[in-house]
Amino acid sequence: MNPQDALTLRLDRAARQSLAASQQGSAYLPELATLCLPVTMLWCRVLRHDPTAPDWPDRDRFVVPSLALQPLLHAMLRLTGAIGADTQAMPEYGTHPAVEVAPGPAGQGVAAAAGMALAEQILARRHGRSLVNHRVWVMARDTDLLTGVALEAAQLAGRFGLNRLTVLVSPGSHTDPAEFSDSLARFSASGWSVRWVNAHSLPAVNAALTASTRARKPTLIACMPSPIGTPADYMAPATVAEEEQIGPWSPTARRGASLRRSWLRRLSRHRGRDTFEREFASIPPPLLTEDWLRLWRQALHALPARSSQQAALAGLRALGAVRHELGVLAAASGSGAWHATPHAPSATHAAAPWPCGLQEHGMAGMLNGMALHGGILPCGVAGMITIDRMRSALRMAALMRRKVLYLLTDDGLALSDGGAGWQPVEQLASLRAMPHLAVFRPACAEETFACWQAALDWVEGPALLVLSPHETPEPPPAPPPGSGGFAGPPSGTAPRPPAVLAGRFGTAAHGGYLLCGEGTRDVTLMATGPEVGIARHAQALLAAHGLRVAVASIPCWEAFSRQTPAYRMAVLGDTGLRVGIEAANSFGWERWLGQNGIFIGMDDFGISAPANAVYERFGITAEAVCAKVLERLALSTPAKESPAPTPTLPRSRTGTRNK
């Protein structure tokens, strides 16, 4: 046995002892025991890891997405000295940089790791292998590999050729061997290199790890327990000298420190050093807003119609030309809209989006990994209705407070025929309910710009832009003075905070603002997205009846909620009737409407009908708004409805069909 092997075996014994001592993973001890030697050898000989600088950008990512397998990471961190040897509790995500992900639903970790490997590939192309040359290792459970999100991400990893990704897995104690083998065959059929390894054989593990670093595909290493079971002496808590627990790892630490030192030397000489450091610190480049604005305006000039969707996608294309760290993944549902959007003629060619087909859930999981990797600003483009499929991954981004941008196209009812199921109805409410997530639904091209900026500035977690393919029927008011009659964003010479389009009171960046009708009013019409146009039209109709009507746009509820109560009251109006208009579910609108407000929207799923017929069918029109407001005002004038003090019990109606 050569000295290196002897060292690895000694370290393996120390890790096993540490595992046996921790009571956390007792139910998963067989699985952990099988993975122990491969992981020890990985940390000992292969992993780029410097315990003194665990957040080094060019480190290897070692991803442990399940609580069950965390004790092994814990043992590695303790033995390498990344955390104190007497730290009993596993550090949670966010408290130690070596904990790369928060534990989440099965399969999310595999998808996130694929995203990290994609980020590595993108960054290596931009900055070269001298600065970016690391790998992503995942310790997965066999159940992770069965989930839809992992299977979707595996397809994408295979398609993109993410050869820097390696998954280590071992069958659980209750796993059917045939199902485990099937599971590996599915990965093999997704463009992965799959290797079976006797997890207790030093040469086999060594060969598999070495082969995975040379593979041209993502690699899956199935670590199999040896046929006669784990050697008994491995798990026995033998007395081991203190130096054997900690001391032997010093070569590992020395290797990591030496790798990092030479990387730092290369970085200091690299001509892209400032950009690299800026991007890893998530600092936007100087003059961002000005350059972006200029490109964006050029692109807008070429647009035939200016829906929020086209404006936002033009903004994304322009942003990609200014912020090269932008990494765009596009699902099939959103890529049509992307390709229909013109590019600013003067922009240098920004990177094309990575096509993710119908694997939206895998895509969303990978976006999380790109955000976790650092150095990339991840952005996903997909159809609004597909957000339901991505919800699990989106929640992980919100939970970890990572900045992921989503541009969700084809919102609203004015879609083409065929399939009521594609019209989003409850999606807006379900997204607004998620903590740390900001949902923007801009009304028009102008508002889109302010929302785009606010989404970039949102630091609490992910941000979504919900976009409509149809032009808002009537554009919001005349362009502000100084913009020269151009309906796009104003000429951008002002420094940050950006010049957002101001309404009569407030701006879109405040989350909600008054378009017109400041002061005392009889009615306040509130809307988001394309329905702002309906509100503007209804205002004109109601004004003809002698009513003072204010119109408020509330593109982002989360930002609006964070304004002062006085500001919100000035927008919403402390007197008069409040009316909410949105081509969606009423759920949650009571927040702004109060108990006596009216909501004009839909509390059922959509129907199949051409374009605006759906708006007509659900009564989301200026005329219907006007009629309802007049009816309510006529009713409420004489006397207020007072509830009967002792009502009789109505019969339970759950058994009857209510329409």
Place this chain on the structure above:
Amino acid sequence: MNPQDALTLRLDRAARQSLAASQQGSAYLPELATLCLPVTMLWCRVLRHDPTAPDWPDRDRFVVPSLALQPLLHAMLRLTGAIGADTQAMPEYGTHPAVEVAPGPAGQGVAAAAGMALAEQILARRHGRSLVNHRVWVMARDTDLLTGVALEAAQLAGRFGLNRLTVLVSPGSHTDPAEFSDSLARFSASGWSVRWVNAHSLPAVNAALTASTRARKPTLIACMPSPIGTPADYMAPATVAEEEQIGPWSPTARRGASLRRSWLRRLSRHRGRDTFEREFASIPPPLLTEDWLRLWRQALHALPARSSQQAALAGLRALGAVRHELGVLAAASGSGAWHATPHAPSATHAAAPWPCGLQEHGMAGMLNGMALHGGILPCGVAGMITIDRMRSALRMAALMRRKVLYLLTDDGLALSDGGAGWQPVEQLASLRAMPHLAVFRPACAEETFACWQAALDWVEGPALLVLSPHETPEPPPAPPPGSGGFAGPPSGTAPRPPAVLAGRFGTAAHGGYLLCGEGTRDVTLMATGPEVGIARHAQALLAAHGLRVAVASIPCWEAFSRQTPAYRMAVLGDTGLRVGIEAANSFGWERWLGQNGIFIGMDDFGISAPANAVYERFGITAEAVCAKVLERLALSTPAKESPAPTPTLPRSRTGTRNK
């Protein structure tokens, strides 16, 4: 060429002509053309389909889940006479029984078809092959097979050995052949029999269809365009005699009618005829409530603690003994709770749930298929947090208004350590926003019974029971007179409508009711689920301060919304302060709290902490409720806060981290 082949070819030409005439599928014409001969042969020779009775229970299900491929179904329906030959528009789901599913997101149709095949297998075991002997055919697109939901459902179909399921697929015009081949390999690795077929060869198609009817596994038939492309004469709109378009199909119709007649004869002689017909008409058996109650009470006696989760699962086990048509699928996240629930000792052994592991999305898609098949009452058991992954499928059930029951376990914050991500926070709000879906969150074992009944009675769509594993701290009031001190449901001798537990005003079946404090009150505490116990405790604390406090439980918002305004006002109180208590997000609570109410809950994700520490950390305790109410009442007594008339603009705070 034998006469049958000649006939098939003539019919194929008629179908192609019909396809060419319809302009709908022009973009997908190559795909449709490839599938035309296999589908024609299927309808001509194999499919159990009687155009005069398209809703015959023992028919073959022919599932076309995508709009793109519907023209071929349309052609078949027209040519067989199931719809008029001059019907230009494809019938939508719900308007014709031969349209088995509504078009939905990619992959959902494959999962639903797997559910139908499972339903067939369950029913065949119960009623025998003389009554149930059909197959499920799916015409899928290649993109369907790439999605996570289809891959999950495929694993389940393979595991359950659903040999009555056949998927027909052909590569799209832009599909990479290697990716298509990989896609089939993934199905092959999931326990499927995969066959490649030249779609223009009569003998090959015939052999594949025959083989699939004899296979012991689910079958995937890849219909490949012939190497030299579709023969040109196939697509040419040649003049075909009228009898050739309609006439030749009469053998198909005759075959279907003859199959159905002999089936009807077998049914009329079958001793289980009444049960079979009742179950297909979704009519509960006579004496259901009484029998169920008796078994349920027996099971409850054996329970050590009576959390809503244990009560509901005991109710499910008891229901399975009474309603044999119950089909239960259990995800790994819910099966632990299921197995921990005792069975009523006298109950005949109800069917064990089908284990679905971590494939929750596939499971939910299959539940839809079971509901669509008929004759089965599908019920899914899974962890509450996994509902995010099932959301897309759940929406399809709501859209198609199919009755699917979900028992969601492990709700609430009082979970064990490790992983803040598993604590549901925004899930309740996101579910309450979905149209046609009823969400029940019972407080205790007693309320669980009423909610279980109401969920069964809910006819608009799917219903969810959201369950907590922890006993509600303080049980709701003393058992009603006549229940003999037993805290379970009252002895069930009353006829339907069921004897639900009545509070002081209303019942849980109304969706919301008063537990105590009818009449004038200073404060109304509203809660759902285990937080009702906190409200009851807070009531005692506030009463000590001389306040009149009412406590309302609102287990089902959807049912409560459907009560009269007078009833709701009597529960919520028209005077006094309203306080909502729920260990979840506040989103949507303004509906019941109004503008001035207080919400006690959490607007952030959970934390990792043992059991009740999370409640303490987020201030969801009786003491915290009491303190907040007293503070608010002290504040509001002197004067009401009035907003400043002309507030200054606060700076935009989207860029700052708000906690």
